[in-house]
Amino acid sequence: MNEHIVTSYEEELALLDKKIAHMGGLAEHNLGLSFDALEHRDPRLAETVVKSDKQIDQLQREIETLVISMIARRQPMADDLRRVMAALRIAGDLERVGDLAKNIAKRALAIAHESHPKPLMTGLGHMVELALKQLKSVLDAYSERDAEKAMAVWRDDEQIDAMYNSLFRELLTYMMEDPRNIGLSTHLLFGAKNIERVGDHTTNIAETVHFLVKGMNITDDRPKLDQTSTTLISKD
């Protein structure tokens, strides 16, 4: 792609990419840390996540301001228009990922003094791992402008959904075994739900990358395996 005749325009577009990369890095980092805080019952680490989320919010505001100013001053067209719109949308999704990580960190604080059943933590750990891998891939797809890679992420989200389903069932069973488990289990269930939501924001980003590269939206329905909204465990 040739460079713009106006250099400062080119610089602003590059700055957008840089800010998204920075934001994506922070969101990934915080999500990882929030689970570590949960797993190792580390309130200090949890506090760090809560605090550093402000930085993600700040970056989102900066990206929004830059996008608005670019639309007003430069009237971006064609792929430039898609670039600024994509940056705006991705910033919104990453800000949500940051919030979800922060929420997990807060739950880590709440249950720091309870014992954590190992199998449940392992299940949650796998979910986080996969969510992080997906998030990293989609951010790479964005910086490489790789629609195929983004589509692979988009399709693989069903794995996170499947893991969430099975964790949901396990937690329900665990609660039924002993009502004293309900407090902890509910926090873990919300934690799992948060990770599942991270997966959804990741697929949003994948759709945005597809739009950015190809200039059209994906019209297909994404395979969805999250059935928890219709799941009940019978008494017998």
Place this chain on the structure above:
Amino acid sequence: MDAQVATSTHTVPRMTAGVGAKVVARDCNVFYGEKHAIKMLNVDIPDRSVTSFIGPSGCGKSTFLRCINRMNDTIPICRVTGTINIDNRDIYDPSLDVVQLRARVGMVFQKPNPFPKSIYDNVAYGPRIHGLAQSKAEMDEIVMTSLEKAGLLKEVKDRLLESGTGLSGGQQQRLCIARAIAVSPEVILMDEPCSALDPIATAKIEELIDELRSNYCIIIVTHSMQQAARVSQRTAFFHLGTLVEEGETSQIFTNPQDKRTQDYITGRFG
């Protein structure tokens, strides 16, 4: 599971052989002496809509525009080959009356060029030479309706006998539009009609273009991409004498298919 991708915005089907099209050019070439100014141009321009021609200076967009009412006939070294049809009639047919053609295909220029006559006579000039009015009352009617349609009547109704050249630039341009529509044309060609006007006068002309499109086939050459994006339903991009890409305006400006179009509209040419 393979993702399905919407193709509707991707390939805008070219209108087939003039169905629904007002102006149809096939294998059109224009030469200025040795210089090959337009190369094998094919385009279908729909009726009752605005089509804009964009492209860098010297790309041939104005040259092609001037072919549509045979303004290029006035340049001795200019030669046109191929066909340009309006309503399925070849406008380069030797038996065709060029004066009649130019009444059907009106033109508005970059610089407002009212005649050094009264506002009334500027508008009445065309109908008079074409014998469109049988009486003074009928002529008054034509003049008033044309000024009204051009959005100028309110501003000039008390000074119709004053000179047209005394109006402001924007008013003069709307007077020229009134003069063009007074002879009931079918096609209106506009060659950068706003490039000499301030933003308010430009907005008034754009509003006018939008109103006129329900009755006319309008073709506008503009250097302002934003203007093309605002006023036209279809956009054609010219480069080095060829028509590179033509399609729905929203598609051209969000997802152009040709790299040259992309480079031009995003400011990367040069």
